[in-house]
Amino acid sequence: MVLLLRLSLLLLSLFTSPSMAALVQPPPLVLKYHNGTLLKGTVTVNLIWYGKFAPIQRSTIVDFIQSLNAVKPPSPSVASWWKTTGKYHDGAGASNLIVGKQILDENYSIGKTLKNPQIVNLAAKGGHFNGAVNVVLTASDVAVEGFCTSRCGTHGSTRGAAYGWVGNSVTQCPGYCAWPFHQPIYGPQTAPLVAPNGDVGVDGMVINLAAVLAGTVTNPFNNGYFQGPKTAPLEAVTACTGAFGSGAYPGYPGRVLTDRVTGGGYNAHGVNARKYLLPAMWDPQTSQCATLV
Secondary structure, eight states: OOOOOSGGGGGGGGOSSHHHHHTOOOOOOOOEEOSOOOOOSEEEEEEEEESOOOHHHHHHHHHHHHHTTOSSOOSSBHHHHHGGGGGSTTOOOOOEEEEEEEEEETTOTTOSEEOHHHHHHHHGGGOOOTTEEEEEEEOTTOEETTBTTTBSEEEEEETTEEEEEEEOOTTTOHHHHSTTSSOOSSSOOOOOOBOTTSOHHHHHHHHHHHHHHHHHHHSTTSSSEEBSOTTSOBOTTGGGTTOOSBTOBTTBOOBOEEOTTTOBEESEEOGGGOEEOOOOEEETTTTEEEOOO
C-alpha cells in the first residue's frame, strides 16, 4: 500500500484567505473502520538509515519517537498528540512505540536511485517480527520512486510485518515535503515557518514520519481505518493534511507557537527539550481533525 502524503498542497491555489476558505463547506470527515487489526501494545520501531545523516539529524528523529510515550512532558506535547491514536477501534490506548535497532547504510549499498521493491528490501533488514515497524529513512541525495511527485513517505506490510519509508526532501522538494518550513510549490507564497530544530529537511521528515507512524498503527495491513481507495487512502493524518494549528486553511498552517530564542515554529514539546511541529490528526470520537494548539 502506498501512503500519499501532503497531496492537498496541490489545492493551495484554490484559496487565498480564511474568508474564501469558509465559503466551501466540506462534507463530514469519516474514516471508515474496515474491521482489520490495529497495532496496540508495545511496538518496536527499527530504523534503517540509508545514506549519510549527521548524528544530530538522527538524534532529532530518535528523540521524536521517544517523545511519543514520554511521561509528564510539558504541554502541549508529542505524547498528547499520539494519544489520539488510542481512540481508534476499541479505545484500548495508544501503542507504546519504542526505538529498537538502528541500522546505518552510509555507503548507499544499492545506489542513490531506489524503486519501491528496494525500499521493501531495505526495510527487511530490520527483521520480520510481529509488533515491530521497520522504517527506512533516506538521505537528501537519495531519489525514491514517486518521491516529490506524489508522496513524501509510505507505509505498508510484507510477510505480516509493517514497514514505512520517509525521505529527506531538503534538496529535492522542500516546498512540497517540508512545507511549512519552506515556500510552497503551489498556492499563496506565505512566509515559511522557521524549523524548530534548525533543519528544514529533518523537521520536514518529522512531520511525514508522524503521518506514517499514525497511519501504520491505525491501518497497518490495509484493512484498518481509512477513507477512499486502498491504493491511495486518506488515513489518520493524511486526511488532515496542511493543518498544524487552529484557524488553518489551505496555504496557512494555522496558529502555532514560536520559540522565543530560535524563532522556530512548533506545537509540541518532546524529550530532551526538543520542540516539534506535528500535523493535525483525525479524532474518531469527534470526527474532526484535532490540533494541539
